[in-house]
Every structure is written in C-alpha cells, then in structure tokens.
Amino acid sequence: MPYFSFKLNVVDLNTLSDETILKGGICAPLLLLLKHGRDGIFELEPQAYRAAFKACIESVGEDYIETMLDYAQSLSSREAGKRVFHFIAEVLNDNKD
Numbered sequence: 001m002p003y004f005s006f007k008l009n010v011v012d013l014n015t016l017s018d019e020t021i022l023k024g025g026i027c028a029p030l031l032l033l034l035k036h037g038r039d040g041i042f043e044l045e046p047q048a049y050r051a052a053f054k055a056c057i058e059s060v061g062e063d064y065i066e067t068m069l070d071y072a073q074s075l076s077s078r079e080a081g082k083r084v085f086h087f088i089a090e091v092l093n094d095n096k097d
Contacts, residue, residue, distance in 0.1 A: 018043040026059045028052040033068060033084065037075055040083025046090035053091050065092060 013021070013035035021031045029052060036042055042049070057064050068088050075081035 018049075022049065022052045025052075026056040029056045029064075029068065033071055036080075036084060036087075037071075038077060038080055040075075040077075040080035040087065042087055046087060046093075049091045053088075057092075 013031055016035070018032060018035075021035065022028050024031055029049075032042070032049065032052075065088075069085060072081050072084040072088060075084065
C-alpha cells in the first residue's frame with residue numbers, strides 16, 4: 001500500500017489584510033469571499049478589488065461570477081450575503097448582465 005505524506009499550511013484569513021490577500025493572484029477573490037463571508041464588510045473601496053477579480057475571471061471564466069453570486073446567496077447570515085452580493089456587483093460593475 002502506498003504511503004502519501006504532504007504538508008498542509010493552514011492560514012487564518014482574518015489575520016491577513018485585504019491588501020495582502022489581493023497579492024494572492026487569481027485565488028484572491030475566493031480568499032476574500034471566504035474571509036468576509038460572515039460579515040460582508042470589506043476593508044477597501046470596491047475599485048481596489050477590481051483588477052484581482054477581473055484577472056481571476058479572465059483566467060477561470062465568466063461562470064465564476066455566477067459562482068460568486070451563488071456563494072453570497074448561500075451564506076447563513078442573510079445580511080452578510082446581501083453585503084457580499086452588492087460588493088461583487090460594485091466590483092464588477094461593467095459585468096452587470
């Protein structure tokens with residue numbers, strides 16, 4: 001039987017600033033949504049997130065927008081979900097369709 005061994009790094013996203021997370025490349029939107037999924041309160045103005053979100057969508061595809069919105073809708077806190085949904089809409093204001 002093969003034995004696999006690998007190391008996992010666990011990071012508390014709440015200890016990282018949004019500016020630091022934005023440097024994470026195409027994973028930044030996912031990490032930001034996970035970080036703010038409980039409160040929906042982001043640290044920066046929406047335009048500060050735009051480049052990272054657009055880079056992610058260009059790499060992964062436009063279906064990712066729907067995935068982000070579905071995530072916002074699924075949050076247990078309805079208020080946080082509304083805030084995240086509106087945040088995504090503001091960040092991607094040129095993709096409203």
